[in-house]
Amino acid sequence: MGTTASQLSKESLSEYQELTFLTKQEILLAHKRFTELLEKHEKDQIDARVPMGKIITLPELKSNPFKERICRVFSTSEQKDGSLTFEDFLDLLSAFSDSATLEIKSHYAFRIFDFDDDGTLDCADLEKLVNCLTGETNDAKLSSTEMKQLISNILEESDIDKDGTVNLSEFQHVISRSPDFVSSFKIVL
């Protein structure tokens, strides 16, 4: 199960093809890019992990405001430190690939936006989300009244059962109507 040996076995390749939305070339390319991130001694290890700091140096993730969240969501490490094995990396690429379905994408998008990992998007999550999107500089941040207004508008629109948080099904309902989501929620190596 899972390998980061220098060569992917044919069997694992066909299994990964079955289990992800990636094509054979994409899996091989992912393998190549992943092994480049490994240390020399780790290259032959099975289930080697790449620490989060290295993953976020990938050019595709470098400029993404959610890069840490993405790593944490897809990571299966016990210490919750955001490190990824090759299979986690494939999971990531599969969810962000062109042929992934809306359900998968919206599921993972929800988990990425759920900063405190409690299964719902409450006001604190939404506030952190807005701050991520508006950049780091102080003058770009929204004032607190604007923030409150924005969050209440959002809850107004998406919180169907009016419990003050957005849960997964409400989120998926909002996202399913958006024509931009599938095309913008994409990462291609």
Next chain:
Amino acid sequence: MRHQGKGDEGRGPNRKEPKLPGEKLQMRSVMRRAKKIRVKGRKEEERLPNRRKRIRIRRRREISPVSSSEDESDEESMSEGEIAALKEQVEEKKKLIATLRNKPWRMKRRLVLLKEAQEFVEKFEGALGKGRGKKLYAFKVMMTKKLIKFNRDFENFKTACIPWERKIKEVESHFGSSVASYFIFLRWMYGLNLILFGFMFGLVVLPEVLMGLPYGSIPRKTVPRSEQDTAMDFSVLFDFGGYCKYSILFYGYYNNERTIGVLKFRLPLSYLLTGVGIFGYSLMVVIRTMARNANEGGDGGDEGEFTFSWKMFTSWDYLIGNPETADNKYASITTSFKESIVDEKENQKNENIHLRRFLRILANIMILCCLGGSGYLIYFVVKRSQDFAKMDPASLTWFQKNEVEFVMSLLGLVCPPLFETIAELEDYHPRIALKWQLGRIFALFLGNLYTFLFALFDEVNAKLETEQELKNATEWAIHEYNANYSSYYNTTDVPPLVVNPADAVRGPCWETAVGIEFVKLIVSDMQVTFLTILIGDFGRAITVRFLNYCWCWDLEAGIPSYAEFDISGNVLGLIFNQGMIWMGAFYAPGLVGLNVLRLLTSMYFQCWAVMACNVPHERVFKASRSNNFYMGLLLLVLFLSLLPVVYTIMTLPPSFDCGPFSGQDRMYDVVMETITQDLPAFMGTIFTYATNPGLIMPAVLLMVLAIYYLNTVSKGYQQANLDLKKKMKMARDEEKNRRNNKDSTNQVMKDLEDLLPNKSLIPPPTEEEPKSTKMKPGSAGKGVNLQKEVSLAAPNPRRPVAHPPRARGGPPGHLRGPLPGPGRGRGRGAPPRT
């Protein structure tokens, strides 16, 4: 005949049933086995991310080898029902395998499940495949596996074949997905044109070249004697005269023989059907793409429903890989947040409406004048070009010869910025202003094109008249020749007049003339586009870059700065170019090939230009939220370019001496001829019946009714959707109230609870009220939501609970009378029910 003892053998370690005689035992054991498998399947689909699950998985894997042996020993004694149950389980497992990639679980878990499911399927499929009559099943299974593998390989191959993937990805990471969408559209167009070229080339051009008569054999294929001196001159060729005119590029070259070559290929029929088939195929492809886009994410309908949520959740473009672009994106998102917050407040502002309306009307009048002016200019210029055509070509300047195309391209360049400046008067929201702008540019292009067409029709009619005269003159000349010959030689057997093809009298082939006009238009359009990019974008970038060293203010950050990529202008240009191709392809079969070349060079050139000279957009405003807007435009343009072609096929008579339809009354006569002569007799009668108006009218009526029905059904679904949403809200509210047990939003409900011993007597809300779904965001979060409606009681008054519940008279069934107060919150009051 089943053996009694067999039921006892080989049962799993956790079976503890008492022994029962006979085949019931067999049946039951297999069913129980099947149920256990089903339970296994269901459990796998639950999400239990803890260690217990993993242990359970391991244990199941240990069990299965044991149970497999017992199954194999039982298999010969399985009855039909058992086999069916097993088949069902196998199918379920197969479905699980197919949908595994869609489950948001970790790879480890999915791998485990995949292996299990694959093992199970293999084992039982083998079992099911044995025995008499099951060989076919095994064969089917093997073919299905091979088919799946083949499909997967084919998909991989197809993805590898898509061209320019790297290029577009680079553009995407620098400019975001909206600029890249233009290039994706360009690539799609290229694919479409390639297929159209394949049709035209394979079915029309190739047969004529391979099996038809060569150049110089008949008059229509030869350059006339008078033009032969200049036929090879570059200037003549550039204007598509000379050898170009009498080549496969244009309509006039094709011969009208009914069948050509050994294969008896019917060229005129093929020409007509390909010409029409091009439209049919394009229509099919465009509609299929539109349907796919609509399925994916809506067709730009519901615009205002989720503005803020979409801005939050979908505005980041994950393809951006460039820090500068990312900064731009941050800035644009912040601006758009601030703007939408302000927007909502401004919607309530009541500015000076009258001044605004007056200015808007003024702007619209000015723009209409511009449009009318440009239409007249084109008409005037085309008329003048007809006069020029009568004069000696040597005495005309280049400008005079190409006046029409020059003027049209100039208008296409100058008018859009003019419209934008005039639109400043209107003071619309930027997104609405962009839509108006696009609509106006569309009207401009359309008006220009149709004026051009009308002017062309005048020319065609003039040519038809000259042709008639020429035909009369030729007939008279031949008649004269026959009379002279027979009177001179005193015979009635007159040999036909042999004339060198280059010397024969020619009619003015109007179709070739039209084809030439279209080709010249496309070529000049292409030249203008390339020149604009070169001078407008590249020249600007170079001046800004190098002049910046010696200029007073910062050119890069200040006024001229670098250009942004004009997505909508480019997309519209592409759409209209395609419209012109569709119109001209019937008269100039080589036009599609030319367009393929043009799109190819355009792709490389524009990719280079956008990376070298453009900067990412500061504010991202899409014209519409989806691709379907541009697809819809393309569809419209397709219909509009179909009209002239169909009109000419139906009404105008073809030239008598050039093209594949020469000699016929109307072009579609070829089809009639084929039906009567080549197809069996009954097909002819079927066609006659099918074209009977008595049959067509009911068919049209039926289609109209079908459209009406589908429309009603879709409205019904929308209403059902709204109702469900409301139900969800109400159910959740009630649950929350019951759970929290704080001050109930509904005063009367609380009273009821206090009165009655049995607290669960609260009936579920049965009434639904028509409530507007578009809620004013400003009123959000203002106190408690007053939405719950209970059938027994009237709605809650909008004031705080300030007094104890009043005593009611009689059992709850007699509650009536609304409470005083303005109880008309967002839910309106409904009459109480008994």
